[in-house]
Amino acid sequence: MKIHFLGGAGTVTGSKTLIEHNNLRILIDCGMFQGIKSLRELNREPLSILPETIDFVLLTHGHLDHCGWLPKLVNEGFNGKIFCTRPTKEISRLILYDSAKIQEEEAKKANEEHFSKHDPAEPLYTEAEVDAVIPKFRVVEKDLDVKLDDDVSFKFFYASHILGACSIELTIDGKVLVFSGDIGQDDDVLMFPPNKPQKADYVFLESTYGNRLHPQTNALLELETIVNNTFNKGGTVVIPSFAVERVQTMMYLIWQLKKEERIPNMPYVIDTPMGISVLDVFKDNRTWHKLSFEDCDEMCKVFTLISDYKDSMNAVYDKQPKVVIAASGMITGGRVLSYLEHLIDKPETTVTLVGYQAEGTRGRKLLEGAQEIKIYGKYYPVLANIMLIESLSAHGDQKDLLNWLSELETKPKKVFLVHGENEAADELRLKVQEQYGFDSQVPFLGQVVEI
Template structure:
């Protein structure tokens, strides 16, 4: 059996792992690369194996770096089944259609304003290509065995992180392969703790925060202070946020602060059509998270939900102080760019970063103190206050990751550390060896390992 590390190896994004046996080829995740230009350019490269030779795809969850390359896989020839949880199917539909629209719009804008070196600039895939993925998706309930052939079956189990996210237990050639997917925090605001694996011969484990411990801060107090201080100086708060789960987490926290009368009664705006659509998925999948149906309704009532872009323009030029939550979370695209073009040059405003910021993204550059940032071909001086609330990450920290492997009944043959930057990967490797004495390996991109 061979494992092809086609993405998220020695980097965080582009999650793709191919399991190859004599009978089957199974792709775990099919994500887009994000961040550094050298990584983004890999999205245009053909897959190292022919897509029409892959039998199945299994998705751990619906984030773009786990599902966003599916339209390209299908347009390049894949014609098999795609398995995932019910919320992941719904979120993947939204994510892929949103991704396609953004790419089409950005290509159109680049051609109109002539700031692309490509003539013409083209989207990675179109909305029509994104829609062709959906009939291939099959919904799988957690903890149920799904047979792929006589000697191969799998089951999904709860991973926290975001709505619908699962880890994968794959039984193939008398071996148990466990893929963590992305793991949530043990004490997440909205999600339940990740379920821990009991048996595994080989583990493929995410390491996004493998070198960090989330601060034990009072997140509500920190958010309260930032909002109040900004509003006192007549400024606006802009929160770039992932449409899936981070938007809903920020809504929940702001709702709690408003219920306790700790922040002023001003406009609180959700400006992400996809984030608004995800609210419906939250309501329809109550067993996947901690909110009740009544919580969902009460929470939504305090927000102005913006879908139409004309309302975005109106909100941007409204001179009253406000708090805006808008996608995307790493400031790579989406409507948050329109707000930042106006507000990032004004010192009374605040930008709050609330999730992981990958290398090469605008969010990472803002986090690291860059004084000038580029949107749509133009540079803008960074005058707004840039704040980060690290405890709000959807990813578990080093302690959570180490805890996730604490109930294994016997040592695995090997743990492959994936989905992390090199410093995080190596720090987690050292901790696992120190605590458990388990053998770890850090694969590199496009490496093929026989097990």
């Protein structure tokens, strides 16, 4: 059996792991690379394995770095089935169409304003190419064994992180391979704790926060302080946010603060059409999270929900103090860029980061103290306050990741640390060996391992 690390190795994005057994090829996740340019350019490179030779894709969840390369995979010849949970199918559909739309709009803008070195600038894929992906999805219930071949089966089990996210137990010829996908925190605001694997010969464990512990701070109190301080200065709080789970988490926290009258009456704006659409997915999949139908309805009443672009522009130029939650979470695209174009150079503005910021993204640059950021070919001075509420991450920290391994009944032959920058993955490798004595390895991008 061969394992090909085609993405999510040595980096947090572009998750793709291919398992080759006899004549069967199974791809775990099919994500888009994000962040630094050298990684983003990989999105336009062909896979080292011909897509037409891949039989199945198993999708852990619907984030762009796990599903965002599917249109390219299909366009380049993949004609198999894509297995996922029901919420993951719904979220992937929203994310893929949104991704294609943003790429088409940005290519058009680049061509009109001539700020791209490519002539013409072209999107990675189009909405029409997403159309070809959707019929290939096959919905599978979690905790249900699904047979792919005579000696190959898999099942999904709950991973927390975001709506629909699951880890995968893949059994091939009697060997059990467990792929964590992204694992949520044990005490997430909206999600239940992740289920832990009981048996595994080989484990593929994410390591996003492999070298960090989330601070034991009160996120509600941090958010209350940020909102009140910014309001008192007459400024706007801009919260760049992932449309799935993160938008809903921020809505929930603001709703709690409003109920307790801890923050002022002013506009609270959700400006992400996809984030608004995800609210319906939350309502339709109530067994996957902690919110009741009534909670969802009550929470939404606090906010102005913006879908129309004209309303979005009105909100951008509205000078009154407000709180705006807009995608994308790492400030790589989306409507949050319009707000930052207008507000990043104002000292009364607060930009509040509430999720992981990958290497090379605008979010990471702001976090590291950048004095200016580039948006649509222009540089803007950073005079706004940059804040981080780290405890809100949808990813488990080092303690959560180690805890996830705690119920394995027998010692796995190998633990591969994936979906992490090298320093984080290597520190987690040492911790896994120290705490459990498991043989652990950090694979590199493009590596092929025989097991």
